[in-house]
Every structure is written in structure tokens, then in C-alpha cells.
Amino acid sequence: MKDKESVVVLQSVVLVAMIKLVGLTKQFDGFTAVDRVTLSVAPGEVLALLGPNGAGKTTTVRMLAAILRPTAGRVFVAGYSVTEHPREVRRRIGLLTERPGLYLRMRGEEYLDFFGCLMGLDADQCERRAKELLARFGIAKAWDQRMGTYSKGMRQKMALVRAMLHDPSVLLLDEPTSAMDPHSAKLVRDIVCSLRHHLRAIIICTHNLAEAEALADRIAIIRRGRIIALGTPAELKARLLGPPLIELRLSHSTDGVVKLVSDLVKVEAQGEDWLRYSTANPRETNPLLLQTLAAHGVGVVTLSEVPRSLEDVYLRVVEE
Amino acid sequence: MVAVTEHERAATGESLRLVLTLVKREVRDTLRDWRIVVPIIILTLFFPALMSFVANMALGWVARYGGPIIGEQMLSFLLMVVGFFPISVSLAIALETFVGEKERSSLEPLLATPLTDTQLYLGKTLAAMLPPLSAAYLGIIVYLVGLYFVKGWTPPPALLLLVVLLTTVEGLVMISSAVVVSSQTTSVRAANLLASFIIIPAALLIQGEAVIMFWADYSVLWWIVLFLAVVDIILVRMGIRIFNREELLGREIDRLDAASLWRKFCGYLRWERWFFGLDLQGESGERMPAWLRWLGTIGGLYGRDVPAILRRSWLALAVVVIGLLYSVCIGYALAARYQLPPEMLQLEHISAEAFTEFPAVDWLPAFTVWGVLANNVRSLLLAALLAVFSFGTLAVALLMVPLAIVFFFVTQAAYVGYSPALFFAAFVLPHGLLELPAATIATALAVRLGAAFTSPPRGMTVSDGWLWALADFVKVFVALVVPLLALAAAVEVHVTPYVVVWAFGG
Numbered sequence: 001m002k003d004k005e006s007v008v009v010l011q012s013v014v015l016v017a018m019i020k021l022v023g024l025t026k027q028f029d030g031f032t033a034v035d036r037v038t039l040s041v042a043p044g045e046v047l048a049l050l051g052p053n054g055a056g057k058t059t060t061v062r063m064l065a066a067i068l069r070p071t072a073g074r075v076f077v078a079g080y081s082v083t084e085h086p087r088e089v090r091r092r093i094g095l096l097t098e099r100p101g102l103y104l105r106m107r108g109e110e111y112l113d114f115f116g117c118l119m120g121l122d123a124d125q126c127e128r129r130a131k132e133l134l135a136r137f138g139i140a141k142a143w144d145q146r147m148g149t150y151s152k153g154m155r156q157k158m159a160l161v162r163a164m165l166h167d168p169s170v171l172l173l174d175e176p177t178s179a180m181d182p183h184s185a186k187l188v189r190d191i192v193c194s195l196r197h198h199l200r201a202i203i204i205c206t207h208n209l210a211e212a213e214a215l216a217d218r219i220a221i222i223r224r225g226r227i228i229a230l231g232t233p234a235e236l237k238a239r240l241l242g243p244p245l246i247e248l249r250l251s252h253s254t255d256g257v258v259k260l261v262s263d264l265v266k267v268e269a270q271g272e273d274w275l276r277y278s279t280a281n282p283r284e285t286n287p288l289l290l291q292t293l294a295a296h297g298v299g300v301v302t303l304s305e306v307p308r309s310l311e312d313v314y315l316r317v318v319e320e
Numbered sequence: 321m322v323a324v325t326e327h328e329r330a331a332t333g334e335s336l337r338l339v340l341t342l343v344k345r346e347v348r349d350t351l352r353d354w355r356i357v358v359p360i361i362i363l364t365l366f367f368p369a370l371m372s373f374v375a376n377m378a379l380g381w382v383a384r385y386g387g388p389i390i391g392e393q394m395l396s397f398l399l400m401v402v403g404f405f406p407i408s409v410s411l412a413i414a415l416e417t418f419v420g421e422k423e424r425s426s427l428e429p430l431l432a433t434p435l436t437d438t439q440l441y442l443g444k445t446l447a448a449m450l451p452p453l454s455a456a457y458l459g460i461i462v463y464l465v466g467l468y469f470v471k472g473w474t475p476p477p478a479l480l481l482l483v484v485l486l487t488t489v490e491g492l493v494m495i496s497s498a499v500v501v502s503s504q505t506t507s508v509r510a511a512n513l514l515a516s517f518i519i520i521p522a523a524l525l526i527q528g529e530a531v532i533m534f535w536a537d538y539s540v541l542w543w544i545v546l547f548l549a550v551v552d553i554i555l556v557r558m559g560i561r562i563f564n565r566e567e568l569l570g571r572e573i574d575r576l577d578a579a580s581l582w583r584k585f586c587g588y589l590r591w592e593r594w595f596f597g598l599d600l601q602g603e604s605g606e607r608m609p610a611w612l613r614w615l616g617t618i619g620g621l622y623g624r625d626v627p628a629i630l631r632r633s634w635l636a637l638a639v640v641v642i643g644l645l646y647s648v649c650i651g652y653a654l655a656a657r658y659q660l661p662p663e664m665l666q667l668e669h670i671s672a673e674a675f676t677e678f679p680a681v682d683w684l685p686a687f688t689v690w691g692v693l694a695n696n697v698r699s700l701l702l703a704a705l706l707a708v709f710s711f712g713t714l715a716v717a718l719l720m721v722p723l724a725i726v727f728f729f730v731t732q733a734a735y736v737g738y739s740p741a742l743f744f745a746a747f748v749l750p751h752g753l754l755e756l757p758a759a760t761i762a763t764a765l766a767v768r769l770g771a772a773f774t775s776p777p778r779g780m781t782v783s784d785g786w787l788w789a790l791a792d793f794v795k796v797f798v799a800l801v802v803p804l805l806a807l808a809a810a811v812e813v814h815v816t817p818y819v820v821v822w823a824f825g826g
Contacts, residue, residue: 029580065432068566087434095432101425103345105352110345117341118433162429 018043018170018201019064023073026059026225033059035225036073041218043169043199046192048206048216050314056225057205058098061172064203065095078169091120094163096173100155104148108134108158111147112165119166126165133161138187152179160188171195171202177211189215213310221317229317236313243280245306248289249273251299260296264289276306338435342443343450350413350451359409360451364459368402372466379471393534395467396479400533402463403456403487404526407494408519410452414498415511417444418568423508431565441563445499445556452495456487482541486529489548494522496555503563504782554711558774562782581787588791591625593617621799629765629792636764636771640716644760647720651727655735665729665736667824672817693809697802700759704766704793712770719763738824746823751812758804765793 017040026034034056041047049057062068063075066086075082078092103111109130116126134140137157142150147158156179163171176192177185192215195202206212212219213233221229221236229236238244246265250257250273258267258275265277265285279285286303293300350356375398379391421427430440460483467473475483497518498511505511525544532540592601593616608616630637675687685695699718707715726748733743768789776785 062428062569067428067431067569087436090432090434093432095429097425097428097432099425101427101429103349103426105349106345110348114341114345115429115433118338118435120434159429 016043017041017076018045018078019047019203020076021060021064021073022075024060024063024070024075025072026056026063026068027071032225034063034070037222037225037227038073039220039227039230041170041201041203043201044196045217046196046202046204046215048204048212048219049222050206050209050212050219051222052318055222057222058174059225060222061095061174061203061205064089064170064172065093066090091166092168093170093172094166094168096159096163096171096176098174100159102147102150102155102158105146107144107146108142109144111158112162115162116165121166129165129167130161133164136191137161138184153181153184156180157184157188160191169200171200172205173202174205175207176204177206177208185211209310209314219310219313221314223318229313233310233313236310236317237308240313240316241308243278244282245276245278245308246282246286246303247274247276247306248303249301250275251301257293257298260292260298261289264292273301335436335439338439339443339446342435342440343447346444346447347450350447356410356413356451360406360455363406363409364455365462367405368459368463369466371398371402372463372470374398375467376470393536395473396475396483397530397533399460399463399475399480399483400486400526400529402459403483404490404522406455406459407452407487407491408522410455411494411498411515411518412512413451414445414448414495415502415515416508417448417499417502419502419505419511420508422506422568428569431569437563437565438560440565441499441503441560442556445496445559448499449492449495453488453491456491457484460484460487479538482538482545485545486541486548489545489552490522490525492552493548493555494518496552496559500555500559500562503559503568554774558711561775562773564781567781581783584784585787585791588788589795591620591795594620594624621795626796626800629796630761633761633764633768633792636712636767637760639712639767640719640760640764643716643720644723647724648727650720651724651729652731654724655728655731659735660732662736665732665738667733667738667820670820670824672821675813675817675820687813689806689809689813692812693806696755696759696805696809700762700766700797700801700805703763704769707763707766707770710770711774712767715763715766715770719759742823746820747816750816750819751808753808754804754811755808758801758808762793762797762801765789765796769793 019041021040022038024034024037025032037056037060039047049060051057059068063070063082064077066077066082066089069083077089080088080092082089103114106114109127112130113123113126116123116130121129131140131143134142137160139154139157139161142154142158147155150158156177160173160176163173171192173192177188180188189211192202192204196217204212204215216233218230218232219236220227229240231239245268248261253273254270254275258270261267261275261277265279267275267277269276282305290300290303375395378394382391382394418427421430435443464475464480498515501511501514501518505514529541529544532538532544593613595612595616596619606613685691703715703718706718707713726744729747730740730744734740769786772786772789773782776782777788780788
């Protein structure tokens with residue numbers, strides 16, 4: 001484990017990282033909330049931070065936002081240390097908190113003007129940017145409405161606009177699509193994806209595994225303050241769920257077919273006209289298998305990979 | 321003189337801009353809350369108008385019984401009350417300042433902005449101060465306008481200035497305290513409960529001021545203005561110093577964990593063994609003979625720990641020494657003002673037995689070693705207790721009183737014709753050489769106990785800082801102060817009387 005950590009530390013030093021955590025630790029009165037977390041996020045990369053409640057996700061994000069001070073370890077955001085230059089870090093991050101936390105007696109315009117001003121935007125710049133973002137999120141009418149009258153989804157979108165108002169290099173998003181209808185959630189996901197092209201580094205904390213899989217380039221699973229799995233969704237699946245599972249559907253019964261293919265692959269399950277096998281190297285195995293079946297006159301209807309969800313990975317890792 | 325650079329000026333301007341942005345938002349938000357605005361309007365418009373009407377009626381009533389002076393004083397008193405009421409009601413704004421935002425989850429986005437702790441705290445405090453103070457001034461104006469129209473009364477400018485300043489500093493103290501409470505609690509409910517610790521003393525102060533106002537000794541009220549202004553500066557400084565965004569966000573429940581506090585206190589009480597470079601720590605220390613470890617414990621306490629405590633208490637020690645020097649001046653000034661008749665200070669016939677006659681005065685301790693020691697220990701412990709509730713000031717004041725008395729008599733002795741140096745050397749120095757340093761050190765550590773609330777050491781919470789100061793106090797009190805006081809008591813009882821008799825007696 002230590003070797004692996006060292007490798008990751010080395011990578012984070014060598015690669016240009018917008019977010020870099022090295023041995024990040026946070027203790028509260030003897031309780032370790034975050035335990036030697038080491039990872040990095042490159043510009044244009046989306047990292048999903050997954051984990052059960054109380055795993056340390058929010059504490060990690062708060063340390064990245066220079067709200068909490070690490071007990072040990074180092075954190076750099078956009079090149080600034082959160083302990084030495086917290087204000088510079090806060091200037092460069094956009095934080096979406098777990099709850100929108102709006103001032104409900106204010107109008108959208110006043111609210112965004114307030115945060116724009118704190119973030120150093122001038123009034124014109126702030127208005128232009130705010131209106132542009134509100135339009136992108138489909139809530140242009142929120143501009144002159146009191147926020148107390150907003151729906152839950154609108155509040156969440158307004159909080160996202162607040163986080164993105166100053167065009168930060170780093171976005172820390174805690175449950176970005178919670179309380180949103182499917183259409184709005186897709187809109188937000190599309191916007192997050194578009195930010196990737198603008199080389200923004202994004203960390204998303206979520207319990208929505210499908211969303212994490214759809215958005216994230218890499219996934220970090222955190223439990224009891226420690227990163228217990230880190231990699232792309234495909235890597236994690238391969239590492240934790242074993243080789244891909246392929247389903248073969250035939251035009252007739254599988255009788256005798258299992259024997260034909262068992263030299264090439266390991267058959268995991270079979271039915272009347274289908275069978276499932278796993279293979280570590282589908283690129284080589286599958287064409288070979290098809291050639292064998294064709295040579296023996298076995299008709300193949302479909303050959304496809306059995307979808308394995310991130311949920312399987314997550315449950316496997318967390319339960320272990 | 322250091323020139324202010326362009327960069328520094330720009331930074332200050334930027335800082336001020338951020339604070340004002342916050343103030344503007346907060347005030348605007350407050351003025352949109354009808355639950356705050358309606359009571360303020362009632363208390364600033366309706367109540368003062370009613371007061372001016374009542375004052376006019378009361379004036380006529382007391383005049384019928386030949387007491388117009390009381391009526392006049394009542395007008396001044398009500399002037400003070402109409403300013404106070406809106407402030408007490410608006411305390412809710414200050415109490416909500418931080419903890420209200422925390423409960424509404426709007427604090428975290430604010431903490432993630434480039435605002436520094438000081439900017440955030442000052443912005444919030446200013447915003448909490450503006451509506452109540454404006455309401456108080458408006459209330460005073462409405463009351464005065466009403467009185468002018470119904471009675472034609474206008475206050476003397478000095479009185480008006482006094483009441484406005486008094487209202488301002490009282491308001492600032494109450495609001496600053498409420499903001500401190502708001503930044504240190506975890507729920508609005510808890511903050512409201514703690515508000516009674518602000519409202520009750522403030523109400524008592526108003527009652528005291530009312531008595532003084534009827535007594536018409538306005539000079540005392542000016543001193544109160546000065547005192548409250550100092551308290552306010554301390555409170556704002558304390559608020560900024562103990563404000564901790566991490567604690568504010570991290571603390572979820574107010575819980576008194578006595579076991580954890582005790583463990584921390586015991587941890588601060590510990591010290592490392594030391595005996596002239598011998599390795600007495602850890603396993604190697606445990607292998608040493610018991611007598612050497614015991615020497616190491618004593619050596620560590622007196623050779624390392626107590627000196628370290630005294631070094632880190634240098635500021636408190638300096639404060640106490642300055643206080644003591646000032647008490648010398650007070651004693652001298654009082655003696656110059658109230659000279660005793662020469663026959664009261666005839667020392668030629670003094671005898672050692674004269675010292676034992678003091679117990680005839682009830683409150684003085686028996687003139688025995690134990691009596692003197694117990695009295696000194698009790699006084700210093702009481703001073704430490706009072707220091708906790710007075711930011712350390714009362715501890716210094718308690719020590720200043722006896723020294724001022726001593727120098728009162730030293731000066732009186734000089735007036736009568738005795739050598740003041742000989743008087744001091746005979747009456748005070750023999751035991752004072754031990755007692756004065758002991759009392760100074762104990763008081764300095766008591767000052768730290770009080771000051772820990774206003775400025776806990778860097779990286780420590782208020783409770784940690786206070787427990788640390790308490791552990792330091794306990795260690796030094798037991799290891800240094802009590803032994804010194806015991807020796808001083810023995811000298812005071814068995815040596816000082818004979819030195820006095822030798823120097824002055826027949």
C-alpha cells in the first residue's frame with residue numbers, strides 16, 4: 001500500500017495537477033475524519049468522490065476550499081497551498097455546498113452581485129456573467145425573483161451559478177444534481193462536461209453512482225477517511241469485478257457449444273440459447289471464439305459485454 | 321515614519337470594500353425581516369412618543385407635590401431608556417449573526433469566499449450594530465421632538481452628548497457580546513439562552529445609571545462611558561481573536577464533555593523529567609532508580625517547567641508590575657490628599673505585641689503563620705476566581721489595593737518625619753521580599769486565566785487555552801507561590817515585628 005501511495009505521490013508531482021493532495025489528514029478531537037489521502041486532479045479532469053455518509057468527502061472538500069485546516073499533509077489548489085495562501089485558493093475555487101444555502105429574502109440579482117463583489121468581479125462583468133449562466137441553466141427569470149420563491153431545483157441551480165460566477169479554475173461540487181428533475185439534471189451534467197473542455201478541474205461528491213460514471217474521468221472511493229479505490233470506471237471494474245463478462249446468444253441450443261469454447265474462455269453461466277463467459281483479453285479471444293463457432297456451423301445472434309455498473313464496484317469495495 | 325506603500329493602500333481599500341459589501345447585504349437582509357423591523361418601528365416611533373407624553377404627565381404630577389427636580393431628572397432618565405430599548409430588542413440580529421447563518425446553511429458558501437476572518441467578523445459585527453444604533457438614535461430624536469412640542473424642554477448639550485455616548489457604548493457592548501456568543505454557539509436556541517448573560521448585566525447597569533442620573537452626578541456616567549468603551553474594544557478584539565471558521569462549521573452540538581476536559585487538563589499539568597542532562601524519559605527513564613526519577617520530576621518542575629511558564633507569562637507579569645507601580649502612585653496621591661494626624665502614627669512605643677493585637681479587628685486573620693498564610697492563599701485564589709469573570713482585571717485590582725495602602729502609610733510616615741525607606745524596609749521588606757514576588761506571579765497567572773478568553777494561544781480553542789492557563793496556574797501556585805507564601809508568613813510573624821521594634825520601638 002505504501003508503495004502505491006508513493007507512486008501516486010510521484011505522479012502528482014510530475015504531472016501538472018490543478019488539485020494535489022499529499023498525505024492529507026484531518027483529525028477532530030482524536031477522531032480521524034480524513035486519513036492520509038493522496039490524489040491529484042489534472043486540468044480538464046472530473047473526479048468523482050464516492051463514499052458512504054461520514055466517509056470524509058465533505059471534510060476533504062472543505063479542506064480543498066480552505067475552510068478547514070488540514071491536521072497533516074499538503075494540499076495545493078491551482079498551485080497555491082491551502083494553508084499558506086487560503087485567500088488565493090478561495091479566489092480560484094467554486095464551491096457548491098451540500099445545501100444551496102441561499103439568502104431567501106434576496107433577489108437573484110442581488111445575491112449574485114453580492115458574491116461577484118466578494119469574488120472581485122466588477123458590477124458589469126458580474127451582471128454579464130450571471131445572466132449568461134442563468135440562461136445556460138435555464139433559469140433566466142430567477143434574476144429578479146426573490147429566492148424564497150424558487151423551487152428546489154432552481155435553488156440548486158442558483159447555487160451552481162454562484163459557484164461558477166467567477167469562472168473558477170477548480171469546481172468542488174457536492175451533490176450537484178440533487179433535488180433536480182431528470183431534464184435539469186441532464187442540463188447540469190452537460191454543463192459540467194463542457195467545463196472539462198475549458199480545462200477546469202472538477203471534484204464531484206455524489207451518491208448518484210450513475211451520474212458519477214457518466215461524468216467522471218476517475219473515481220475515488222473513500223471510506224473511514226481513506227481512499228480505498230482510485231481509477232477510471234473501467235479500471236475499477238476490471239480490478240474489482242474481474243475480467244469483462246461476455247454474453248453470447250446463439251440461433252439454436254447451447255448443447256455441445258460449451259465444450260467447443262471451454263478451451264478458449266471460462267464459461268460462467270449458460271441457458272437454453274445463451275452463455276456467459278469471462279475473458280481477460282476480449283480483443284484476442286472474441287474473434288478466435290467466433291471463428292471457432294463459425295467453423296462448427298454454430299449461428300451467433302449477438303455477442304455483447306454484460307454491463308456492470310459502478311454500483312457493483314462501489315458495493316464490493318465498501319463492503320470489503 | 322514608515323511610508324504607506326501604494327500596495328498597502330490598495331489592500332486596505334480592498335479590505336474595506338469587502339467589509340462594506342458584507343455590511344450592505346446584512347443590513348438589507350435585516351431590514352427585510354418584518355419580525356425585526358416591526359418591533360424596531362414600535363420602539364423607535366411609538367414608544368418614545370408615548371414616553372414624552374408620560375414624562376410630561378409625570379412632570380406635572382411631581383410638580384404638584386413640590387418635586388420639580390425629580391421631574392427634571394426623570395426626563396433625562398427616560399432619554400436614556402428610549403435609546404436602550406430598541407438596542408435590547410435588536411439583540412436578536414446580533415445573536416443570529418453567525419449561528420443563524422450556520423443553521424440556514426448559508427455560512428459555508430460565505431466562508432469559501434476570499435473574506436478573511438477579520439473582515440468577516442468586522443462586517444458581521446458592523447452590520448449587527450447599525451440597525452439597533454440607528455433605531456436608538458431615532459428613538460432619542462422622537463422623544464426629544466415630542467418633549468419639545470409638549471413641554472418645550474431641550475436637554476443641555478453636555479447631557480445629550482452623554483446620553484448619546486452612553487447609549488452608543490452600551491449598545492456596542494451588548495451587540496459585540498451577542499456576536500461573540502453567536503460565533504461560539506451551535507444553535508440559535510443556545511445563543512438566545514446565553515443572551516440572558518448579556519441582557520441581565522445590561523439591565524442592572526441601566527438601573528445603576530438611573531440611580532446615578534437621579535443623583536445627578538454625571539461625572540460618574542462619563543467614567544462609565546469610558547469603561548464601556550474599553551470593554552467594547554476588548555470584546556471586539558476578543559471576538560476577532562477567538563473567531564474560528566473551522567470551529568464554527570465543524571461543531572455540531574454543544575456538549576460539555578467533562579471527561580475530555582479533565583483529560584486535557586491533566587495533559588497540560590504534566591511535565592518532563594529532567595536532571596542535569598540524564599535521559600529520564602520513556603523506557604530508559606523507567607529503568608532508572610526510583611530516587612533518581614523522583615529527582616527528575618522535581619528537577620523538571622523547577623528547572624524547566626516553572627521557568628517556561630514564567631517566560632510565557634511575561635506579558636501578564638508586566639501588566640501586574642505596571643499595576644503595582646500605579647498602586648504606589650495611588651497610595652502616594654491619597655496620602656497627599658488625606659494626611660493623617662501625626663499622633664496616629666507614633667512608632668516610638670511600638671512593641672512586638674502590637675502586631676498580635678490586630679485580630680481585634682474581626683476581618684483580619686489571626687497573626688499566626690497559619691493565619692497569615694491561609695489569608696494570603698485565600699485572597700490570591702479569590703483573585704484568580706474574579707480574574708476569570710473580569711478578563712483578569714479584578715485580580716490586578718485586588719493586588720493593587722494592599723500595595724496602595726502600604727504606600728499610603730509609607731508616605732504618611734514621611735509626613736510625620738520618619739524615613740519612608742526605613743519604614744518600608746522594616747514593615748514590608750522582610751516578608752515582602754518573598755510575599756510580593758509570590759503574589760505578583762500568582763496574579764499574573766490569574767490574569768492569564770482571564771485573558772485566555774480574549775486571546776487564546778495560536779492554534780488553541782478558547783477552552784484549550786483556558787485549561788492550559790489553569791494548569792499553569794495550578795502548577796506554579798502549588799510549586800512556587802504557596803512555598804514562598806509560607807516562608808513569607810513565617811517571616812512576617814516571627815521576624816518582621818522584631819525588625820520594626822528594632823528600627824522604631826522604644
